Amino acid sequence: xxxxxxxxxxxxxxxxxxxxxxxxxxxxxxxxxxxxxxxxxxxxxxxxxxxxxxxxxxxxxxxxxxxxxxxxxxxxxxxxxxxxxxxxxxxxxxxxxxxxxxxxxxxxxxxxxxxxxxxxxxxxxxxxxxxxxxxxxxxxxxxxxxxxxxxxxxxxxxxxxxxxxxxxxxxxxxxxxxxxxxxxxxxxxxxxxxxxxxxxxxxxxxxxxxxxxxxxxxxxxxxxxxxxxxxxxxxxxxxxxxxxxxxxxxxxxxxxxxxxxxxxxxxxxxxxxxxxxxxxxxxxxxxxxx
Amino acid sequence: xxxxxxxxxxxxxxxxxxxxxxxxxxxxxxxxxxxxxxxxxxxxxxxxxxxxxxxxxxxxxxxxxxxxxxxxxxxxxxxxxxxxxxxxxxxxxxxxxxxxxxxxxxxxxxxxxxxxxxxxxxxxxxxxxxxxxxxxxxxxxxxxxxxxxxxxxxxxxxxxxxxxxxxxxxxxxxxxxxxxxxxxxxxxxxxxxxxxxxxxxxxxxxxxxxxxxxxxxxxxxxxxxxxxxxxxxxxxxxxxxxxxxxxxxxxxxxxxxxxxxxxxxxxxxxxxxxxxxxxxxxxxxxxxxx
Numbered sequence: 001x002x003x004x005x006x007x008x009x010x011x012x013x014x015x016x017x018x019x020x021x022x023x024x025x026x027x028x029x030x031x032x033x034x035x036x037x038x039x040x041x042x043x044x045x046x047x048x049x050x051x052x053x054x055x056x057x058x059x060x061x062x063x064x065x066x067x068x069x070x071x072x073x074x075x076x077x078x079x080x081x082x083x084x085x086x087x088x089x090x091x092x093x094x095x096x097x098x099x100x101x102x103x104x105x106x107x108x109x110x111x112x113x114x115x116x117x118x119x120x121x122x123x124x125x126x127x128x129x130x131x132x133x134x135x136x137x138x139x140x141x142x143x144x145x146x147x148x149x150x151x152x153x154x155x156x157x158x159x160x161x162x163x164x165x166x167x168x169x170x171x172x173x174x175x176x177x178x179x180x181x182x183x184x185x186x187x188x189x190x191x192x193x194x195x196x197x198x199x200x201x202x203x204x205x206x207x208x209x210x211x212x213x214x215x216x217x218x219x220x221x222x223x224x225x226x227x228x229x230x231x232x233x234x235x236x237x238x239x240x241x242x243x244x245x246x247x248x249x250x251x252x253x254x255x256x257x258x259x260x261x262x263x264x265x266x267x268x269x270x271x272x273x274x275x276x277x278x279x280x281x282x283x284x285x286x287x288x289x290x
Numbered sequence: 291x292x293x294x295x296x297x298x299x300x301x302x303x304x305x306x307x308x309x310x311x312x313x314x315x316x317x318x319x320x321x322x323x324x325x326x327x328x329x330x331x332x333x334x335x336x337x338x339x340x341x342x343x344x345x346x347x348x349x350x351x352x353x354x355x356x357x358x359x360x361x362x363x364x365x366x367x368x369x370x371x372x373x374x375x376x377x378x379x380x381x382x383x384x385x386x387x388x389x390x391x392x393x394x395x396x397x398x399x400x401x402x403x404x405x406x407x408x409x410x411x412x413x414x415x416x417x418x419x420x421x422x423x424x425x426x427x428x429x430x431x432x433x434x435x436x437x438x439x440x441x442x443x444x445x446x447x448x449x450x451x452x453x454x455x456x457x458x459x460x461x462x463x464x465x466x467x468x469x470x471x472x473x474x475x476x477x478x479x480x481x482x483x484x485x486x487x488x489x490x491x492x493x494x495x496x497x498x499x500x501x502x503x504x505x506x507x508x509x510x511x512x513x514x515x516x517x518x519x520x521x522x523x524x525x526x527x528x529x530x531x532x533x534x535x536x537x538x539x540x541x542x543x544x545x546x547x548x549x550x551x552x553x554x555x556x557x558x559x560x561x562x563x564x565x566x567x568x569x570x571x572x573x574x575x576x577x578x579x580x
């Protein structure tokens with residue numbers, strides 16, 4: 001077993017949820033000279049991670065995970081990708097988990113943010129620092145200004161500003177990373193359903209005539225909640241978001257530059273262009289912590 | 291044509307949208323000694339209004355409506371019941387509407403609140419004052435405390451208070467008369483989709499496992515937006531709301547006492563009792579204008 005190291009060339013683990021995003025982060029880490037070690041979760045992670053050095057663990061195999069990290073002297077880990085929150089009783093606890101079981105069970109009584117923060121603390125007690133995907137792969141962060149060829153109009157900018165103020169106002173309720181605003185009107189606010197479901201709702205309201213706007217109308221606005229730990233839960237958009245925005249006949253999507261990740265940016269730009277949408281990063285009023 | 295009169299025994303018109311609620315208001319008006327004259331909108335209003343003196347108008351038959359009101363010396367009107375916002379071009383304008391068409395067309399460029407306020411102003415210029423259903427039928431307003439046999443627990447009260455603060459914070463965005471809060475967590479925020487669709491979303495999230503709560507959990511909270519003109523757009527709950535709350539497996543529904551209408555209260559109480567829900571009125575922090 002080596003001595004854990006951290007730093008620009010130190011080994012890095014990536015605990016991979018679902019989707020293509022963990023592989024994007026792995027590619028960025030490799031480009032930056034940090035050979036990544038990928039941890040796949042059985043039933044959640046795409047098998048494509050096997051292109052990198054990797055290990056598969058089941059939910060609850062905490063001992064196996066720590067042994068793998070310590071065996072490779074890994075002192076930093078990114079947690080990234082979609083993950084369905086398991087029930088504590090669904091976990092297959094190995095000996096490493098059983099030793100920590102009292103603390104784990106308590107965590108599972110918390111909300112999502114509390115659970116994530118608690119898991120991060122457990123890793124850090126074991127000498128594994130949790131770092132944000134944006135620290136490893138800053139090129140994945142939304143830039144200031146358009147991604148793709150279209151840009152928001154002055155009216156769109158007003159809708160974006162309204163959406164950003166709304167999300168800011170919702171922050172202290174630990175609710176809402178997203179909203180849809182059209183012509184000065186807040187038409188949808190995201191809570192537990194997530195961005196995709198909110199966009200599907202807007203599409204449905206337009207189809208049913210409950211929302212009557214001619215042609216493309218409205219902007220999806222996404223921003224982190226104030227005080228949200230960006231290492232653990234960073235807002236992200238990707239091709240699925242663009243598809244949802246197109247189905248909702250929005251004019252575009254706007255995210256806080258430097259605080260929201262864009263998955264598969266080139267594909268997002270291409271598909272937004274094809275659908276006649278803009279995708280843009282706007283300057284946030286303040287940093288969201290982290 | 292008589293001289294328009296107002297006052298406790300003066301004739302009263304009720305412009306009826308869909309649903310049973312206009313008939314409840316008519317019944318209350320009659321009990322209070324104010325014989326109501328009901329205006330039905332073709333395609334929207336229930337034919338049961340024909341139990342009262344009435345007239346049918348099509349959307350846009352403004353001249354016919356004013357002639358009916360003036361012929362009966364009616365100086366006060368309640369607007370109540372569900373109404374789908376028409377497009378200006380869908381209206382069948384009669385001569386009375388054409389004379390006012392420039393003003394009408396401008397109104398239809400406004401948001402819902404602006405449209406309603408503008409229509410009210412047109413009526414008032416013609417000598418017909420718009421009054422709130424709650425002024426005519428105060429018994430339909432939510433009381434302070436439970437309707438039905440169940441009451442909220444201390445934990446539910448905390449969720450209610452959180453939901454009320456959230457709606458208050460959303461007021462300045464002209465969004466949200468409702469939210470669902472469960473165990474301190476905001477799980478849904480209502481915007482253009484309306485309360486029924488929000489409750490259906492919560493039911494769906496519970497079925498899919500996206501929201502994991504054991505048994506009944508969460509409270510629907512409804513309150514008027516600050517500054518909302520209660521004469522024109524008063525929040526309401528009714529049997530359909532109770533049904534939606536039951537399907538979402540909520541613990542109950544809480545509305546601001548004196549500022550939210552309860553349709554068919556006895557039936558709401560009975561159905562809430564049967565589903566194991568509470569329905570309660572809570573004291574609002576402040577009056578919501580009107």
